[in-house]
Amino acid sequence: MWKQISDRISLAIGENFAARSPRSVSGGCINEGYKVTDGRLEFFVKINRADRVSMFEAEAAGLEQMAATQTIRVPKPICWGVASDASYIVLEWLNLGQGNTKAQRKMGRQLAKLHQYSGSTAFGWTQSNTIGSTPQINYWKSDWIKFWQEHRIGYQLELAHRQGGNFPQANAIMAAIPQLLTHHEPQPSFVHGDLWGGNAAVTDEGEPVIFDPAAYWGDREVDLAMTELFGGFSSAFYAGYNEVAPVDAGYERRKILYNLYHILNHYNLFGSGYAGQANRMIEQLLQF
Numbered sequence: 001m002w003k004q005i006s007d008r009i010s011l012a013i014g015e016n017f018a019a020r021s022p023r024s025v026s027g028g029c030i031n032e033g034y035k036v037t038d039g040r041l042e043f044f045v046k047i048n049r050a051d052r053v054s055m056f057e058a059e060a061a062g063l064e065q066m067a068a069t070q071t072i073r074v075p076k077p078i079c080w081g082v083a084s085d086a087s088y089i090v091l092e093w094l095n096l097g098q099g100n101t102k103a104q105r106k107m108g109r110q111l112a113k114l115h116q117y118s119g120s121t122a123f124g125w126t127q128s129n130t131i132g133s134t135p136q137i138n139y140w141k142s143d144w145i146k147f148w149q150e151h152r153i154g155y156q157l158e159l160a161h162r163q164g165g166n167f168p169q170a171n172a173i174m175a176a177i178p179q180l181l182t183h184h185e186p187q188p189s190f191v192h193g194d195l196w197g198g199n200a201a202v203t204d205e206g207e208p209v210i211f212d213p214a215a216y217w218g219d220r221e222v223d224l225a226m227t228e229l230f231g232g233f234s235s236a237f238y239a240g241y242n243e244v245a246p247v248d249a250g251y252e253r254r255k256i257l258y259n260l261y262h263i264l265n266h267y268n269l270f271g272s273g274y275a276g277q278a279n280r281m282i283e284q285l286l287q288f
């Protein structure tokens with residue numbers, strides 16, 4: 001496998017590359033991550049089962065589209081595909097850390113600029129992708145409320161129902177979504193889609209980077225909401241974001257609805273430990 005991947009890297013970069021003893025890099029829980037080097041060049045490689053190759057195709061497309069906005073740094077995808085019985089994606093290697101306050105502020109400003117970039121009149125994307133390893137449906141819709149209701153909350157509730165989940169207010173929350181999003185008319189922003197703290201970092205040169213996206217054209221607030229769900233972003237980050245594109249009134253309520261998607265997904269991926277949290281969020285939303 002590594003010989004094949006080395007050959008594809010060589011083809012992509014137009015010079016000879018032969019990986020020496022790939023080193024496992026911890027961090028991700030969906031894929032196996034490796035640092036590969038020939039002593040001179042370095043790359044980050046993620047490996048999964050061969051039948052998961054579409055996940056890497058979508059990751060590469062998402063990264064390329066974000067890079068094209070020239071707003072915030074993302075790792076450059078070098079090549080991806082199937083080698084032996086595995087799928088892989090090769091990305092430029094970045095020396096990543098947490099960064100200081102200045103870098104966090106810059107990250108906030110740059111994320112806001114990504115969100116201000118306009119390029120679509122509808123919500124969705126050219127391809128569906130994955131959130132964790134769950135399919136994420138991106139069929140186009142011109143109506144954000146319908147998009148969120150059907151492709152996000154409805155889809156996850158259906159998956160949860162099929163695995164026996166007990167969400168007594170599932171129908172009620174589906175019916176309440178139009179009301180919860182009323183008077184909110186977001187422009188489609190190209191969102192990262194999975195912006196927890198583990199998917200954002202700062203290079204050793206102080207440049208903010210976001211990676212491992214589940215991208216689509218959506219309400220920018222989905223990214224902000226997720227940054228708050230598991231923490232990891234400092235007040236400087238939010239100050240930077242608000243300098244460029246202050247959040248709209250009503251965000252605090254929508255935030256719960258947007259994060260419900262991720263908690264339902266966690267239920268579907270990791271099991272019943274997340275059911276209580278999802279039900280509490282649903283109850284909270286139904287009280288508005």
Ligand SMILES: Nc1ncnc2c1ncn2[C@@H]1O[C@H](COP(=O)(O)OP(=O)(O)OP(=O)(O)O)[C@@H](O)[C@H]1O
Binds near residue numbers: 032
């Ligand atoms: N281009 C890169 N260069 C160096 N290290 C990287 C790079 N991209 C990611 N990393 C590091 O590897 C870790 C795992 O990367 P990533 O989140 O892309 O993997 P994953 O398996 O898809 O993760 P997840 O389980 O979050 O879906 C990151 O937290 C980061 O520390």
